[in-house]
Amino acid sequence: MQGAAGAGLTVVGAVLVMLALNAPQDGEAAPGAGNARMGEARPGTLTMALPDAVSDVVLTEARAPGRPIVLIDPGHGGRDPGAPAVSGAITEKQLTLTMARELRDLLAKRGRVRVALTRDDDRYLTLDQRADLAGRIGAGLYLSLHMDSAPNPLARGATVYSLSDVASDAEAARFARVENSAAGNGSPVMDGSVEAMLGDLALREQMTASADLAVRMVRKATGRVLLRPEPHRFAAFHVLRRARVPAVLFEAGYVSNADDEVSLASPEGRKRIVSALADAIEADLATRAAR
Numbered sequence: 001m002q003g004a005a006g007a008g009l010t011v012v013g014a015v016l017v018m019l020a021l022n023a024p025q026d027g028e029a030a031p032g033a034g035n036a037r038m039g040e041a042r043p044g045t046l047t048m049a050l051p052d053a054v055s056d057v058v059l060t061e062a063r064a065p066g067r068p069i070v071l072i073d074p075g076h077g078g079r080d081p082g083a084p085a086v087s088g089a090i091t092e093k094q095l096t097l098t099m100a101r102e103l104r105d106l107l108a109k110r111g112r113v114r115v116a117l118t119r120d121d122d123r124y125l126t127l128d129q130r131a132d133l134a135g136r137i138g139a140g141l142y143l144s145l146h147m148d149s150a151p152n153p154l155a156r157g158a159t160v161y162s163l164s165d166v167a168s169d170a171e172a173a174r175f176a177r178v179e180n181s182a183a184g185n186g187s188p189v190m191d192g193s194v195e196a197m198l199g200d201l202a203l204r205e206q207m208t209a210s211a212d213l214a215v216r217m218v219r220k221a222t223g224r225v226l227l228r229p230e231p232h233r234f235a236a237f238h239v240l241r242r243a244r245v246p247a248v249l250f251e252a253g254y255v256s257n258a259d260d261e262v263s264l265a266s267p268e269g270r271k272r273i274v275s276a277l278a279d280a281i282e283a284d285l286a287t288r289a290a291r
């Protein structure tokens with residue numbers, strides 16, 4: 001039942017244990033801060049031991065203390081390869097991990113935010129394990145990274161999905177249903193109590209902030225990244241809701257399209273996407289901090 005990674009184990013206790021803290025000197029990001037790899041203790045990173053299937057989380061340090069934390073979640077992994085690319089040479093789980101590492105490294109180099117990845121290797125995590133990590137490390141923003149796939153080989157471009165209780169279109173609703181089915185049980189039923197209403201208010205705020213983030217991502221990506229028509233879509237994604245912080249799911253392009261695959265598999269193609277995402281993330285957190 002329980003694989004080497006302990007996938008599927010229930011998360012009990014969310015106590016973070018600080019294993020190693022090597023503070024960067026003179027408040028500056030340490031050299032090589034952009035090259036964090038799991039299990040590699042080095043200056044400029046904070047390693048947190050988390051129980052069960054979630055690996056130790058490496059948090060990059062920023063140029064100043066107390067900067068907001070971004071959680072980047074490379075979709076799929078382990079026994080779940082995600083969508084195969086049209087060439088057959090690569091799968092979605094490899095591309096999401098590569099892109100997530102590049103985004104983490106760029107944000108770490110700039111030093112305006114702290115960054116962690118839900119996985120920094122080829123492992124299987126449930127949607128709940130991914131989303132719950134946001135609360136456990138105190139993240140202020142959650143970004144789920146995916147690559148799209150469609151029966152139509154001509155479909156191309158990136159899409160940003162944000163959380164909403166009403167779907168933007170039938171395709172977004174269908175996509176959310178597919179994503180949510182991987183999560184097992186859905187969210188708890190609201191019972192109309194004060195607690196539930198407070199939860200609802202927090203949920204409204206989360207949805208508004210997530211939509212703002214998605215709009216900002218589209219704006220930063222426009223002219224740099226090939227986007228689908230109507231690139232900001234929304235639906236009731238379990239993983240985004242459960243993250244409880246402003247959260248979006250970014251589909252970077254179609255691995256079922258030959259041109260998109262070439263672009264997503266190339267460092268230059270990914271660089272355009274990664275820098276647009278980094279700009280949007282930094283701007284979003286700076287705006288929220290200023291409020």
Ligand SMILES: [Zn+2]
Nearest residue numbers: 075082146147
């Ligand atoms: Zn995916």
